[in-house]
Amino acid sequence: MAEMAELSRIDGRTKLAKRLKAADARRREIADGLLADLHRVPSMRDQIWAANTAALVLLAEQAEARGEDSAELRRQVT
Known part of the structure; x- marks a missing residue:
């Protein structure tokens, strides 16, 4: 049972890491x-302007x- 909990934790971290990596790549794409x-x-x-706007x-x-x-966020972008 402990092994299953450990595996799900690892899998959760992997999913989170993938999402964070994809978000970072998208942010960099926008800034670039x-x-x-x-x-x-x-x-x-x-x-700095490009990084903040991309975020x-x-x-x-x-x-x-x-x-x-997302109207307020879009307003801040413009």
Whole structure:
């Protein structure tokens, strides 16, 4: 019985790790796209702006996927 509990814990961690990895990849994809649209070498300010904007977009996407209202998050993005 203890082995089953241990296996489910490991599996849960693996699922969580996969979700976190996918979310991080999506956030990086958004940030990289924003920086590429600048058509110049991004400054530190640009990089911070892109990272923050990407995080807000990702939160809005996740809220929408759960069926929640994301209007405030989308407003902050714009």
